[in-house]
Amino acid sequence: MTTTADWLDIGWLDQIPARGSRTVQVEGGDDIAVFRTAEGKVFALLDRCPHKHGRLSQGIVHGGAVACPLHNWRISLATGEALGDDKGCTPTVPVKIDGGRVLICRASTIKAAA
Amino acid sequence: MEHRALKPDADTREHLVVVGNGMAGCRAVEELLARDPARYRVTIFGAEPRVNYNRIMLSPVLAGEKCFDDIVINDAGWYADNGIALVAGDPVAAIDRAAKTVTTRSGLVESYDRLLIATGSDPFIIPVPGKDLPGVIAFRDMDDVDTMLAAADAGGDAVVIGGGLLGLEAAHGLSLRGMKVTVIHLMPTLMERQLDEAAGWLLKNALEARGQTILTGADTAEIIGTGKVEGVRLKDGTLIPASLVVMAVGIRPSVALARDAGLAVGRGIQVDDHMVTSDPAVLAVGECVEHDGQVYGLVAPLWDMCRSLADGLVEQHSGYRGSVTSTKLKVSGIDVFSAGDFSAGDGCEDIVLRDASRGVYKRVIVKDDRIVGAVLYGDTADGGWYFDLLKRQEDVSDLRDLLIFGQAFAAGGGAADPKAAVAALSDDAEICGCNGVTKGQVVSCIAKGAHSLDAVRGTCKASASCGSCTGLVENLLALTLGDDVQSGPKTMCKCTSFGHDDVRREIVAQGMRSIPEVMQKLHWTTPDGCSSCRPALNYYLLCALPGDYVDDQQSRFVNERLHANIQKDGTYSVVPRMWGGLTNPTELRAIADVVEKYNAPMVKVTGGQRLDIFGIKKEDLPAVWADLNAAGMVSGHAYGKALRTVKTCVGSEWCRFGTQDSTGLGVKLERMSWGSWMPHKFKIAVSGCPRNCAEATIKDFGVVCVDSGYELHVGGNGGIHVRATDLLCKVATEQEAMDYCAAFIQLYREEARYLERTAPWIERVGLDYVKAHIVEDDTGREALRARFLYSQSFSQHDPWAQRAEGAEAEHHAPMARFTPQKEIA
Numbered sequence: 040m041t042t043t044a045d046w047l048d049i050g051w052l053d054q055i056p057a058r059g060s061r062t063v064q065v066e067g068g069d070d071i072a073v074f075r076t077a078e079g080k081v082f083a084l085l086d087r088c089p090h091k092h093g094r095l096s097q098g099i100v101h102g103g104a105v106a107c108p109l110h111n112w113r114i115s116l117a118t119g120e121a122l123g124d125d126k127g128c129t130p131t132v133p134v135k136i137d138g139g140r141v142l143i144c145r146a147s148t149i150k151a152a153a
Numbered sequence: 154m155e156h157r158a159l160k161p162d163a164d165t166r167e168h169l170v171v172v173g174n175g176m177a178g179c180r181a182v183e184e185l186l187a188r189d190p191a192r193y194r195v196t197i198f199g200a201e202p203r204v205n206y207n208r209i210m211l212s213p214v215l216a217g218e219k220c221f222d223d224i225v226i227n228d229a230g231w232y233a234d235n236g237i238a239l240v241a242g243d244p245v246a247a248i249d250r251a252a253k254t255v256t257t258r259s260g261l262v263e264s265y266d267r268l269l270i271a272t273g274s275d276p277f278i279i280p281v282p283g284k285d286l287p288g289v290i291a292f293r294d295m296d297d298v299d300t301m302l303a304a305a306d307a308g309g310d311a312v313v314i315g316g317g318l319l320g321l322e323a324a325h326g327l328s329l330r331g332m333k334v335t336v337i338h339l340m341p342t343l344m345e346r347q348l349d350e351a352a353g354w355l356l357k358n359a360l361e362a363r364g365q366t367i368l369t370g371a372d373t374a375e376i377i378g379t380g381k382v383e384g385v386r387l388k389d390g391t392l393i394p395a396s397l398v399v400m401a402v403g404i405r406p407s408v409a410l411a412r413d414a415g416l417a418v419g420r421g422i423q424v425d426d427h428m429v430t431s432d433p434a435v436l437a438v439g440e441c442v443e444h445d446g447q448v449y450g451l452v453a454p455l456w457d458m459c460r461s462l463a464d465g466l467v468e469q470h471s472g473y474r475g476s477v478t479s480t481k482l483k484v485s486g487i488d489v490f491s492a493g494d495f496s497a498g499d500g501c502e503d504i505v506l507r508d509a510s511r512g513v514y515k516r517v518i519v520k521d522d523r524i525v526g527a528v529l530y531g532d533t534a535d536g537g538w539y540f541d542l543l544k545r546q547e548d549v550s551d552l553r554d555l556l557i558f559g560q561a562f563a564a565g566g567g568a569a570d571p572k573a574a575v576a577a578l579s580d581d582a583e584i585c586g587c588n589g590v591t592k593g594q595v596v597s598c599i600a601k602g603a604h605s606l607d608a609v610r611g612t613c614k615a616s617a618s619c620g621s622c623t624g625l626v627e628n629l630l631a632l633t634l635g636d637d638v639q640s641g642p643k644t645m646c647k648c649t650s651f652g653h654d655d656v657r658r659e660i661v662a663q664g665m666r667s668i669p670e671v672m673q674k675l676h677w678t679t680p681d682g683c684s685s686c687r688p689a690l691n692y693y694l695l696c697a698l699p700g701d702y703v704d705d706q707q708s709r710f711v712n713e714r715l716h717a718n719i720q721k722d723g724t725y726s727v728v729p730r731m732w733g734g735l736t737n738p739t740e741l742r743a744i745a746d747v748v749e750k751y752n753a754p755m756v757k758v759t760g761g762q763r764l765d766i767f768g769i770k771k772e773d774l775p776a777v778w779a780d781l782n783a784a785g786m787v788s789g790h791a792y793g794k795a796l797r798t799v800k801t802c803v804g805s806e807w808c809r810f811g812t813q814d815s816t817g818l819g820v821k822l823e824r825m826s827w828g829s830w831m832p833h834k835f836k837i838a839v840s841g842c843p844r845n846c847a848e849a850t851i852k853d854f855g856v857v858c859v860d861s862g863y864e865l866h867v868g869g870n871g872g873i874h875v876r877a878t879d880l881l882c883k884v885a886t887e888q889e890a891m892d893y894c895a896a897f898i899q900l901y902r903e904e905a906r907y908l909e910r911t912a913p914w915i916e917r918v919g920l921d922y923v924k925a926h927i928v929e930d931d932t933g934r935e936a937l938r939a940r941f942l943y944s945q946s947f948s949q950h951d952p953w954a955q956r957a958e959g960a961e962a963e964h965h966a967p968m969a970r971f972t973p974q975k976e977i978a
Contacts (some may be wrong), residue, residue, distance in 0.1 A: 045321045047969075047971060049968055049969040049971075050968050050969055052969055055499040056706075056707060056963070057707070057969070058681060058708075059706075061963065061967065061968035062967045062968060063968055063969045063970070064969070064970040064971065065966060065970075065971050065973070066969040066972040066973065067973065068971070068973075070967065073968065077680060077681045080682070090222075091416055091721065092721075092723075093721075093723070094711075094719070094723045097711035097714075097715070097719060097723075098684070098689070098711065099683075099684040099687060099707065099708065099709075099710070100707065101679070101681050101682055101684060101687065102355055102679055102680055102681060102683075106683070108711040108712075108719055109708065109719070109721060111684060113683075113684075116901030123607075123611070124607050124610065124611025124612070125611070126228060126230060127228070128230060129232070132154045133699065146495065148971060148973075151975050
């Protein structure tokens with residue numbers, strides 16, 4: 040994996056299906072879920088619903104949110120906050136696109152593994 | 154865990170330190186924030202290492218009806234959002250009033266401008282020999298519940314000392330968890346402080362009928378055991394074995410901290426009407442206080458106290474005037490309500506209603522034309538109304554003759570109208586006892602936009618805890634919103650104003666071909682729908698355009714996208730198809746090999762006569778499927794809104810009662826219908842005789858073989874609401890049974906709403922409608938059957954085989970792997 044001091048290169052943008060997600064496996068920690076919305080925006084969250092730790096990467100992506108596959112909590116992709124009447128927050132991981140490559144924040148990923 | 158309260162230099166606000174992170178302490182802070190969120194800098198100290206939770210809901214946690222997360226009142230986000238510093242797990246050990254500081258057990262010192270003591274109460278431990286043995290506990294906090302759950306896992310005998318509210322709830326929970334429970338109660342009847350003798354007797358009978366042993370008038374002499382508790386000996390010599398003893402004989406205000414600090418303490422910490430103690434800088438609230446000679450051990454007075462306290466803190470003094478309390482027992486299935494004073498005194502008149510056959514007892518105590526107390530057993534629906542009349546000191550002389558029959562009758566209606574009953578409540582009548590929410594607060598929360606039960610629960614918390622007031626909240630929603638909630642077709646979801654049937658009709662009428670097209674033409678209000686409408690639209694299009702529509706994987710629930718069932722730990726379970734429940738050595742060997750090769754921790758025989766392999770990782774699924782395919786097995790679709798299984802009995806080939814070849818017919822039906830997507834899961838069974846060993850009469854489509862042919866049954870369900878099938882018709886030949894089955898499936902596929910099982914669908918459209926299309930209309934039935942078979946010609950491809958060959962590999966493999974250690978190296 041190509042890395043810089045601050046960013047981890049995880050692959051091409053088009054490896055992530057629109058309205059879908061892929062995961063980055065982090066040894067010793069929770070996976071990171073990387074989402075791509077219908078509009079083409081990319082977000083990354085810890086792959087763990089704040090409710091019962093469902094794998095958000097397996098949920099249905101709609102608008103700027105993902106519905107957890109376990110109990111249908113809706114989580115904002117931008118903030119990690121549960122939407123609607125549910126309360127809870129999943130940590131976000133900064134992500135950027137550079138020349139078609141997807142880069143996620145190195146420090147946040149290491150923190151996720153801790 | 155130690156969090157030093159940070160004080161930014163710029164923060165010159167007064168510092169409010171709260172000792173106690175329980176219901177009273179946090180509620181007081183909530184009330185304060187509601188009045189003036191910026192006025193104080195707040196630090197809360199709690200003895201327990203957790204956030205603020207609803208202590209009165211510990212009983213449902215013990216009973217297994219809730220989990221800890223369900224009873225959290227304020228999670229970590231609340232503290233953060235409101236800038237509150239929480240020091241949890243490090244209780245305050247001393248108060249220095251001269252220096253205006255508190256010191257915790259670990260030595261942390263914090264200064265305060267105002268101090269709020271909310272230490273609650275301590276369980277009273279009766280001073281008998283053996284009280285300190287391991288296994289003797291109180292029932293006060295989450296740790297006690299954990300201890301009880303651990304004991305219940307080991308099974309055996311439990312003794313609960315104390316037949317009051319808390320003791321009975323503990324006994325109920327332990328009993329549900331499988332322990333043999335004996336309740337020891339000193340007084341002659343249970344809950345004697347809340348219930349009169351008659352109601353106490355009814356309660357005792359009900360609990361005994363549930364398998365508990367209730368000993369009243371029983372005095373504990375000692376707790377025996379060597380190294381740990383082994384039993385309880387009563388003063389009359391009776392010995393009761395026990396591996397767990399729960400003491401629930403009462404609580405005492407927790408006043409040690411206040412007394413050591415030199416504050417005025419009687420039975421509790423003495424406070425004035427604004428909850429101020431003998432030191433003007435120190436306040437106290439909750440079960441630890443004594444107000445006007447009274448101490449309270451229930452939750453409702455706490456809400457009143459916190460309101461008065463917060464009013465005082467923002468200098469809008471209102472003043473606490475004491476509380477009248479009511480009680481509900483949280484033992485599911487046993488309804489008990491009590492309020493006010495029922496110890497008949499001078500000038501008190503009793504109005505009593507007994508209905509022994511229904512197990513109902515009601516007693517209302519009236520003095521000077523006003524209700525002073527009420528005891529209800531078996532039917533507590535009018536508890537809130539009596540309590541409201543009692544609190545408002547209403548003159549009930551006009552209602553008196555009908556009072557005991559409840560609000561609906563007393564109001565002159567005759568028939569009970571629950572909405573009218575709720576409408577008649579005053580604004581300050583309490584709706585939710587668990588969270589202290591009044592009718593006025595619920596109505597204002599609805600008026601501000603909470604238009605559903607969930608929204609109300611999410612905002613003002615009414616009915617969010619024990620749920621016993623859910624009906625009241627629903628009636629308030631209906632009353633407040635009127636036709637706005639009732640009228641109009643139920644829409645598919647919040648993304649559209651169309652209902653399921655409208656959307657389906659338009660898809661066909663306008664020849665729509667994709668989800669974005671449907672959303673565009675039907676004016677969806679969201680850019681790409683939601684997790685409710687997308688799977689529904691995907692199915693409707695798939696059904697309307699067999700062979701033509703391209704399935705949208707991103708609109709499938711995870712199980713249908715990954716062709717396996719997601720489990721709560723994120724692994725998957727895999728069920729290979731076994732036609733009609735038949736298998737053979739090759740298949741069994743292949744399954745056994747997969748279990749070993751992929752370390753599946755569990756294999757289970759399902760209710761549908763299949764083997765379910767648990768604990769398979771997402772990455773391993775394609776390889777597992779390849780191995781199963783190699784033995785000739787295909788996807789069992791146990792994950793889909795699709796044909797699940799055809800369950801069979803052995804039939805005429807082996808069984809001495811069998812009338813037809815039920816196994817053979819089951820295999821044929823499964824070969825015909827596997828792989829078809831449906832509005833919901835679909836189960837079939839074939840029984841070889843009316844003994845019905847395959848349980849065909851609780852399936853979506855069931856065949857019961859008889860000598861003269863095949864009875865076809867439809868619309869059964871063995872789930873939450875058990876529904877036996879309706880008899881559709883009887884046919885003479887196996888081929889007819891197959892044809893009718895195909896036609897029935899297609900009618901269901903084309904007309905039921907997404908996620909509607911056959912049982913509710915048939916109840917909605919009526920059996921006659923189904924008969925008219927399947928039984929009475931030969932041409933129609935044949936057309937339905939033909940459409941089903943045409944659709945099947947595109948759907949009987951094993952999705953596992955495609956994935957095993959590498960299709961859509963991105964669903965199974967991570968995009969990248971990251972090993973932090975290597976990075977650092």
